Amino acid sequence: MGVVERATLLCHHCGEETPHELAYAGRLLVVTTCTRCGTSIERDVRRRYLADLRHRMTSKPGRMLRRFRRHPVSFAGSLPRTTVLKPWELLEEVRLVWSAAADARRHDSRPERDRES
Secondary structure, rough: EEEEEEEEEEOOOOOOEEEEEEEEOOEEEEEEOOOOOEEEEEOOOOHHHHHHHHHHHHHHHHHHHHHHHHHHHHHHHHHHHHHHHHHHHHHHHHHHHHHHHHHHHHHHOOOOOOOOO
């Protein structure tokens, strides 16, 4: 699952400020979950995610070159691990984005009377 951060936010279900987990895919907030009641808010960010991913992929060579110039030894040391883990991290991001989009679509397609329960 992308990057998960924690923050204290007002939960619309609990009605008070509670700890929340914020799940990011790249630079985009995808899911917000209240750790007290478990209520989640999923966002359909597929279009923005693809644009963000395209930008990240095209800028990656330049970022790698800058990192190599600044810290060649640590860059070389981290390369084997990064090369193996990056595809898995990307796959987890994609799963998060598409799963959240499906959940958001399901939530939006429910009749209004069902949403209030």
